[in-house]
Amino acid sequence: MSLRSRRLPLPRHAGRAAVVLLAASLALAGPAGAVSGGNGDEALRNRLRELVDRPDGPPGAIAVLRDGGRVRVVEAGVADIGTGRPPHANDHMRLASASKAFSGAVALRLVDRGLLGLDDTIARRLPELPRAWGSVTLRQLLQHTSGLPDYSRAPEFADLIRADPHRVFDSRHLLDFVADEDLEFAPGSRYQYSNSDNIAVALMAEAVTGQRYEDLLASKVYRPLGLTRTSLPVGYRLPDPYLHGYDVEPGSPPEDVSTLFGASGSWASGGIVSTPTDFNTFVAAYAGGKLISDATRRQQRSFVTGASEPAGPGANRAGLGIFSYATRCGVVYGHTGNTAGYTQLGVGTPDGRRSLTVTVTSQVNQTSNPDLLAHLRAVEEDFVCALLRSPSKT
Structure with missing residues (x-):
């Protein structure tokens, strides 16, 4: 999930990192075909160094730019302060709210198969949830226009995280934290980012298939795209x-704070662990509509005004499980995310031919550090421009 930092008093040994939880989410060789170097890459690397060199900046940053079969990796700073080694494209990391794009992919593939409909309601697919939420549709959940109260803002949820950051939640009952609350607005009447939305999306997917969401991710996303270093864990450890x-x-x-929080408290809203290489492969396919039919993709790309969390580069608009980022150099589609220790951007061109991921190793959002976020968004836009302006390769 995307974590919009809200600092809770945690013991020093548990870390100072904000329990952002959802207020907002192998070798050291490079990926096949990766190249680096050249004046263009050096200019981009300098932009990442500007972030890393700030007193409040992240210790490390890495970007992967893909144009067809050509992959460029640009990095700055370190992946581990203790060893000083640089970031690498096959290092694991937390995707935070960029995980919401994965639940979008699962749901939209089920729409293609006729197992789900975009206008299916909570009352129809999840009758065990509060009756007051019954008219909310899958379309509204995917677009954050549902009005569902955000479970990650519930005081009881925050108290449990504060008491034990490694607590293992029953991920399928995260919405219980707000089950006594009404909708915050009439469904479809406005945009409001909520981590509850993607929990409900995953529960709908499970309800119509009889399969665990983790298995649906494997069959609908990981295997078709060859994502071998992507997973949805329960605990707090990260693969080496x-x-x-x-x-x-x-x-x-x-x-x-890499292992400060477990993933069970974010689940389909922000728990996925991946690598820059895998994330880039996914976002290229997702932005380009490779996983879904043209008819479903047209529905997905029905946009309303609304920013991802944190906001991505340029002007943000919200589609169904995807955001449009209109930069000075063109439009790209994707998702962002932030959680303790990580901030993510993954975007691709509408045809999926070009894709970009940018990762920094600290949490950056409007609440925690608006100046740093503005700087990061400017850097992200420069990378988007480099992606779109590069000569196309086959």
Whole structure:
């Protein structure tokens, strides 16, 4: 899930990182075909260094740009302060709310098969949820126009995380934290980002298939795209090697918060672990509509005004499980995310031919550090321009 930082008093050994939970989510060789170097890459690397060199900046940053079969990896800083090794495209990391694109992919593939309809309601597919939520549709859940209260903002949820950041939640009952609350607005009447939406999406997918969401991810997304280093764990550990995520406060040493929180409290809203290479492969297919039919893709690309969390580059608009980012150089589709230690951007061109992921190893959002977010969005836009302006390769 995307974690919109809200600092809760945690013991020092548990880390200073914000329990952002959802207020908002192998070798050291490069990926096949990866290239680097050249004046263009050096200019981009300098842009990442500007972020890393800030007193409040992330210890590390890595971007992967793909144009057809040509892959460029640009990095700055370190993946691990303890060893000083640089970030690598096959390092594991937390995707945070970029995981919502994966639940979107699962749901839309089920729409293609006729197992789900975009106008299916909670009352029809999830009758065990509160009757007051019954008229909410899958379309509204995917577009964050549902009005569902955000479970990650519930005081009881925050208290449990504060008491035990490694707590293992029953992910399928996360909505219980807000089950006594009414909708926050009439479904479809406005946009409001909510981590509850994608929990309900995953539950709908399970209800119509009789399969666990984790298995649906494997069959509908991982295997078709060859994502061998992507998973949805329950616990707090990360596979080796991984990009270490840090809580950064100027004047204090960065604190490693990579394993501060478990993934069960974010689940379909933000729990996926992946690598820059796998994430880039996914977003190219997802942005380009490779996983779904043209008819479903046209529905997915019905946009309303609304920003991802955190906001991505340019002007943001919300589709069904995907965002449009209109930059000065053109439009790309994808998703962002932020959680303790990580901030993500993954975008691709509408035809899926070109794709970009940008990862920084600290949490950056409007609440925690608006100036750093503005800087990051400017850097992301420069990378989008480099992606769109590069000569097309076959």
